[in-house]
Amino acid sequence: MKVNKVSALRVKRGLHRVNGAEPQIVGLTPQTTDIRKTDTMKTYILRQPKPVQPQNASRSPRLKPAPPVTTASPSGRPETPAKGPFLFIGLDVHNDSIAVSLAPSDSTEVRRYGIIGGEHDDVLKLAHKLQAAHPAATVKFCYEAGPRGFALCRCLQTHGWDCILVCPSKIPRKPGERVKTDRRDADDLARLYRAGELTGIYVPEPEDEAMRDLIRARFQVGKQQHQARQQLKMYLLRHNLRYGGQASWTPAHLRYLAKIKMPFPVQQIVFQEMLDVISAATARLERYDQELERAVPGWRWEPAVRALMSLRGMALLHAATLVAELGDFNRFEHPGQLMGCGAAIAAQGRTRFQGLP
Secondary structure: OHHHHHHHHHHHOOOOOOOOOOOOOOOOOOOOHHHHHHHHHHHHHOOOOOOOOOOOOOOOOOOOOOOOOOEEOOOOOEEOOOOOOEEEEEEEEOOOEEEEEEEEOOOOOOEEEEEEEOOHHHHHHHHHHHHHHOOOOEEEEEEEOOOOOOHHHHHHHHOOOEEEEEOHHHOOOOOOOOOOOHHHHHHHHHHHHHHOOOOEOOOOOHHHHHHHHHHHHHHHHHHHHHHHHHHHHHHHHHOOOOOOOOOOOOHHHHHHHHOOOOOOHHHHHHHHHHHHHHHHHHHHHHHHHHHHHHHOOOOOOHHHHHHHHOOOOOOHHHHHHHHHHHOOHHHOOOHHHHHHHHHHHHOOOOOOOOOOO
């Protein structure tokens, strides 16, 4: 009886039974199939027709490629885009020797050239020899920043060769690669330079580097003075000699130190030597400060130093240090890059760093 009712319901809805198939019980859902089909047909008929263009119609003119953009080298000097193949050279620079590897742009191999001398003339001879062997290629050099400084990079750039310095911490390293040799380092530099994985660091001008050397030398003397003061304090504390004043290293504190007499002559000699080290460091700091006041006027970044000194709490030493370490402020495209560079400079020599000082 139930099967007959289901069959009648299927006939009423226009559903026919398939031979050999069991009848299926269908719920009493509203019929929407025809409405959906009607809506779909209406949408298809009433759609906006697209204009058909004849086959012989004139095509839109192709856009001309943009002219090559002039890039800037890490030192800030504009460079014209080179054409043709490139020869990427990785240099693992040491004091007396340099390991050389070659990576042509039209090949996937990396060739080991060998070991050359560590002088600038040796590198220039290498550059001329490689250029003569590859006359159609543009020779590009790269090496890690280290104790050799910027002198080799400036020498190559002065003679017309492309050269960049690479930060060692920014070089990609394989996790399982533990063997590190001079030749392997040169191979990695050449290979990564060809792949575009290396970015050159900023190379300051010689005048800017001289100012930075002056400021860093003063910082080292200040660090020595601080260590000498701590040693003297600990020496006096070990002998139960305490200063009852408010602040240390004031004129009153220095007068107190001048009156101290140790119980034994050898202890008095040790005390006097420590005191002389502090006095010598203080005198050196005063000479550095006087030299800094004479060096800033006439410096090419003097306007930037004076502008920073207009800020509250920014003295000559702090402003000159900031400008000497950061160099050209125009090389930063975003304030975040400037803050990141400042944080990296402030973190040098520290085991842990959190934020700007």
